[in-house]
Amino acid sequence: MSNTPDQPPPSLVKIPGRESDNRRSFFAITAAVVTGSIAVLTPIGVGIAAFLTPLFRKSKSPEVRIALLDQVPDDGMPRYFPVVADREDAWTRYPAQRVGAVYLVRKPGKEKPTAFTAKCPHAGCFIGYTPGSKVFQCPCHTSAFNLDGSRVNGDAEVAPRGMDTLPVSIRQAKTGDGNSIAEVWVEFIDFQTGHKEKIPTA
Amino acid sequence: MMKLFRSVGDWLDDRAGVRKLIHESLYEPIPGGARWRYVWGSTLVMAFMTQLITGIFLWMAYSPSTQTAWESVFYIQYEMNGGWLLRGIHHFMAQAMVVLLAIHFLQVVWDGAYRAPRELNFILGLVLMLIVLGLALTGYLLPWDQKGYWATSVGTNLASQTPAVGPEVKKLAIGGSEYGHQTLTRFFALHAGVLPGALMAFLVLHIALFRRHGLHARKPDPAKDAMFWPDQVLKDSIAALAVLTVVLLLTIYFGGAELTAPADPANPYDAARPEWYFLFLFQFLKWFPGELEVWGAFIIPGLIMTVLFLMPWIGRTRTGHLINIAMLCVLLGGAAALTAQAIHEDYFAAWNSKEEILKAGDPVQEARYEASERFLNAKEEAHREAERVIELAESPMRIPPAGALSLMYDDPLLQGPKLFAQNCASCHNYVDPTKPVEEQPHAIVNAEPTAPNLFGVGSEAWALGILNAEKIVSKHYFGYPGSPFVDGDMVTYVMEAVGPDVDDEQRAKAKEAFAKIAETLEAEAALPTAPKTNQERQNRIAEGRELMTGGLADMLEGGMSCTDCHKFHDEGDLGLAPDLTGYMSREWLLAFVRNPAGERFYGDNNDRMPAFGPHDNPQLNQLDDKSLGLIVDWLRGDWVRVSEPVEKFDEAP
Numbered sequence: 007m008s009n010t011p012d013q014p015p016p017s018l019v020k021i022p023g024r025e026s027d028n029r030r031s032f033f034a035i036t037a038a039v040v041t042g043s044i045a046v047l048t049p050i051g052v053g054i055a056a057f058l059t060p061l062f063r064k065s066k067s068p069e070v071r072i073a074l075l076d077q078v079p080d081d082g083m084p085r086y087f088p089v090v091a092d093r094e095d096a097w098t099r100y101p102a103q104r105v106g107a108v109y110l111v112r113k114p115g116k117e118k119p120t121a122f123t124a125k126c127p128h129a130g131c132f133i134g135y136t137p138g139s140k141v142f143q144c145p146c147h148t149s150a151f152n153l154d155g156s157r158v159n160g161d162a163e164v165a166p167r168g169m170d171t172l173p174v175s176i177r178q179a180k181t182g183d184g185n186s187i188a189e190v191w192v193e194f195i196d197f198q199t200g201h202k203e204k205i206p207t208a
Numbered sequence: 209m210m211k212l213f214r215s216v217g218d219w220l221d222d223r224a225g226v227r228k229l230i231h232e233s234l235y236e237p238i239p240g241g242a243r244w245r246y247v248w249g250s251t252l253v254m255a256f257m258t259q260l261i262t263g264i265f266l267w268m269a270y271s272p273s274t275q276t277a278w279e280s281v282f283y284i285q286y287e288m289n290g291g292w293l294l295r296g297i298h299h300f301m302a303q304a305m306v307v308l309l310a311i312h313f314l315q316v317v318w319d320g321a322y323r324a325p326r327e328l329n330f331i332l333g334l335v336l337m338l339i340v341l342g343l344a345l346t347g348y349l350l351p352w353d354q355k356g357y358w359a360t361s362v363g364t365n366l367a368s369q370t371p372a373v374g375p376e377v378k379k380l381a382i383g384g385s386e387y388g389h390q391t392l393t394r395f396f397a398l399h400a401g402v403l404p405g406a407l408m409a410f411l412v413l414h415i416a417l418f419r420r421h422g423l424h425a426r427k428p429d430p431a432k433d434a435m436f437w438p439d440q441v442l443k444d445s446i447a448a449l450a451v452l453t454v455v456l457l458l459t460i461y462f463g464g465a466e467l468t469a470p471a472d473p474a475n476p477y478d479a480a481r482p483e484w485y486f487l488f489l490f491q492f493l494k495w496f497p498g499e500l501e502v503w504g505a506f507i508i509p510g511l512i513m514t515v516l517f518l519m520p521w522i523g524r525t526r527t528g529h530l531i532n533i534a535m536l537c538v539l540l541g542g543a544a545a546l547t548a549q550a551i552h553e554d555y556f557a558a559w560n561s562k563e564e565i566l567k568a569g570d571p572v573q574e575a576r577y578e579a580s581e582r583f584l585n586a587k588e589e590a591h592r593e594a595e596r597v598i599e600l601a602e603s604p605m606r607i608p609p610a611g612a613l614s615l616m617y618d619d620p621l622l623q624g625p626k627l628f629a630q631n632c633a634s635c636h637n638y639v640d641p642t643k644p645v646e647e648q649p650h651a652i653v654n655a656e657p658t659a660p661n662l663f664g665v666g667s668e669a670w671a672l673g674i675l676n677a678e679k680i681v682s683k684h685y686f687g688y689p690g691s692p693f694v695d696g697d698m699v700t701y702v703m704e705a706v707g708p709d710v711d712d713e714q715r716a717k718a719k720e721a722f723a724k725i726a727e728t729l730e731a732e733a734a735l736p737t738a739p740k741t742n743q744e745r746q747n748r749i750a751e752g753r754e755l756m757t758g759g760l761a762d763m764l765e766g767g768m769s770c771t772d773c774h775k776f777h778d779e780g781d782l783g784l785a786p787d788l789t790g791y792m793s794r795e796w797l798l799a800f801v802r803n804p805a806g807e808r809f810y811g812d813n814n815d816r817m818p819a820f821g822p823h824d825n826p827q828l829n830q831l832d833d834k835s836l837g838l839i840v841d842w843l844r845g846d847w848v849r850v851s852e853p854v855e856k857f858d859e860a861p
Contacts, residue, residue, distance in 0.1 A: 057380070058380070059383075060379045060380060060382075060383050060384045060385075060390065061376060061379055061380065063384060063385075065384070065385045065386070071827070073830075074828070074830060076818075076830075077830055086630060088474050089474070093386075095274060095386070095388035095389050095390075096383070096384075096388060096389040096390045097389070098274075098275075098389065103474075104472075104473070104474030104475075105386075105473065105474060106473065106474055107474055107476075124476070128501075129361075129362040129365045129366055129493075130361050130362060130365035131358065131361075131362060131476075131480060132358075132475075132476030132477070132478070133476075134476060134478060134582065137633075137634065143578075143579070143582070145476070145478035145479070145480070145579070145582055145583060145586065146362060146480060146490075147490075147493055147494050148494065148575075148579050150575075159497075161497065161498045162497050162498075163497055163498065164493070164494055164496075164497050164498070164501070165498070166498045166499050166501065179825075179827070179828055181823050181825070181828055182823055182824045182825065187823075187828055189828075196385060196386075198368060198375055199365040199366075199368060199369070200365065200366065200368065200369035200374075200501060200502075200505075201369070202498070202499055205375075207375065207379075207385050208385050
C-alpha cells in the first residue's frame, strides 16, 4: 500500500471531533505503548528468567572413592577407573552412577598416585590408554600426552594444556577383621576445555 | 460438477481472495522461460516441507529425556510400522538439504543473483543456511546415542571457547554443567520449535523478496518468456521427485538412519565424528594447536561468514564478482579437501598394510596407522554394542524403566570383556588359540600371559586340555612364564598318565578315562553352552565320577585318582588342590575370584592371583558383587541369547 502525494498519511488524517495533537493523545499513546509492552514483555521476561536458570545453579564437585591403593601398583603404569558418584540430572537423582573416569598413575616408591581426568582438555573427548603404551591418546583430534600428563608435542599439540590432574587423598578404612586398608579418593572436578588454564565449569 | 467447483471457488474467493493468491503464486514471469537450472530453490523448499512433515510424525513418538530418548528412537526404528523409513527419510533429507543448499548458493553467486536489488534476499538466504546447519547440529544429539552424544559434546565444548561468553553459552545450551535431561529438552526445543519457526519466518521473507524482484535470469531470451505455471512447476516437481528418490534409495540401502548404543558419559566412544558435512570443520581444528584454536574455531570461520555476507557489495563490479566466484570455489574446494583428508586419516589403516608401514619405519606414519586402527576398532565395537543392546531391547525382557543403558550395564556379553580387560587381562588372556585372532572379535590378547588362558573355562574341551600332556604345559594352561605349576603335581600326574613315556595301549585307556572325566567336570560347571544330557552322556558322566573318586587309581600306574589331591563331593579333603565339587560353576568361580587363596581353592599354593572380593564390606573390595558376576557370567558364556543359537566352547585350548 503506497500513498499518493496528494493524500496525507493515515496518521495525519483528522478525525472529526477529536484533537490529534493534544495532551490527551500523548497520554493515550504512552499508555498504549506501556501497557502493550508490559503485556508482551511479561511472558518473554518470565520465559527468559526460566531459560537462564542453569546460569544460577552451581554444582559441587563430588569427592569420590576411586579404588584401593593396592589396586594401583607403583610401576608408573596408568590404571583406568570409572568414577562412580550420585548424579542429579534436573529432576532425577541417580545414585551411584558412572559419571566419568580417571587414570591413576603411581610412580615407583611413591605412596600417593596422581589422578588424571580422562576428559581431553581440547574438546572433551575421552582420552584412551593402551596398557604398555608410553602415551595417552585422544581419539578425536589426535592429542597425545605423556604418562605424566604433559603434552607430547608441547605447544604444537592440539590440546591447549596437559591432562587435568585432580586432587587426591589417601584415606584409611577398617576391614571386618579390624585391619586398616588404604583407599584413594579424588575430588572429581570438571574443567572447561580449550583454555590454557584449568578453569572449573561448575 | 464444474459448476459446483466454480461455486465453491467463488465462495472462497469472495471471502479469502484465493484466486488472486493463486494467480500471484503461479503466474510469476520467467524471463527466457522455464529452465532446469532454476529448480534448486524449489527443491530446497520441498526438502524443508519433507523435514517438517516427517519431523512432526517423529515428534509424535519421540520423548526427550536421558531415560527415554534413545528408547523412543529405538521404538521408532524397530517397532513402529515404517518407523525406520520415516526416520531414514528425515535423516537423509537433512543431508540432501545441505547438498541442495550448497548448489543453490553456488548458483546464486555464479549467476550474480545477489546484486542490487537482491542483496537483502541473499543475506536472508545465508541466514537460512545457518538455520539449516543449526537444525542439523541440534538433531544429531536427539537419539541420545553414543555417536550423537560424543559428537555434540565436542561441538558444545568448542562453543564454550567463544571469547568472553563461551562458558555461559555452553551452560545455557546444555541446560547446566553436565549433559542430561535439560540438554535434550533444550536441543529438542531448538530443533523442533525455535529453528523451524525461524526458518519458516525467514523463508517467507526470502520468497516474498524473490517474488518482488523476480527471477534473475542470465542472458534471457525474450522470445521464450513464460510463466512459472506450468512449465517451471513441472521441472521443479521432477527435480523434487528426483531428490526424494535419491533420499529413499539411500534410506533403503542403509536400512534407515544408524542408531548406535545408548549414550554413556563414562564410556569412551573413540569413533566420535560429526556428520560428513561438518567433517571439514573437525579436520580444520587440527591445524590450530593449543591456544591458536580460537582462530580455527571462531576467528577464521567468522571472517569467512562476514565475507560471505558482504558478497553482494564485493560483487558489484565484474572483478569483484569474479573474486566472489573464486573465493567460493576455494572455500568449497578447501572444505572438500579437508573432508577427504579427515576420511583418509580415519580409514588409513583400512587402506594400507601394517607390515609395509612398520617396514618403512616412519614414526609419523606409524602413529597415523595406530590412530586409524583405533578409530576403526572403535567403530566396529560400537556396531557390536549397538546390535547387542538392540537385541536385548527387542527381547521379551524389553527395556526396563531405568532405561536402555541399564540393559548394557547388566549384560555380561557387553560388560564382561571390559571388566576382564581392566581387572584380569594383565595376567590372563581370553583367546581361542585354534583360530586367528583377527577372526575373534571378543578376543583379549595378552602377548605374554602369566596365568592360564580363560577362553572356554569349564567346558569339556577346556578340561580335556588340562588332561592333555602337550596342552597342559603350553602357555594356555600351566606353561606360562614363571609358572610354579609347570613342574607341579598336576603336570606330573598327567605326564605319567598320557605323556610320551607311556605305552600306546595304556595311553589310549587313560585318554578314554580322561574324556569321561572331562564330561563329568563340564557337568559340574553346568555351563549354558553345554550339550543336552542324554542317557548315554549321563552314563559317561557317572563313569567319570567313579574314575575321579577311585577308578583311575586302579587303571593308572601311579595308582592315584583325583580325590587323592582334590575334594570331589563327599570324597577327598580340602587344602591340597582346588575343590572339584561344582568346578567352574557360577558359585565356584565367584568364590574363587573373591578369594583364590582360600582353603577350598589354592590355599598356600596360590600363585599371585589377587583376592578381588575378600571383605564383607563391598566398599573395601577391588570388585563389587555385580562386576564379579558379570565377569564370571561372561567367562561361562552365560548371557541372554535371543536370536543366535547357543555356541559351544568346542575349540578350547
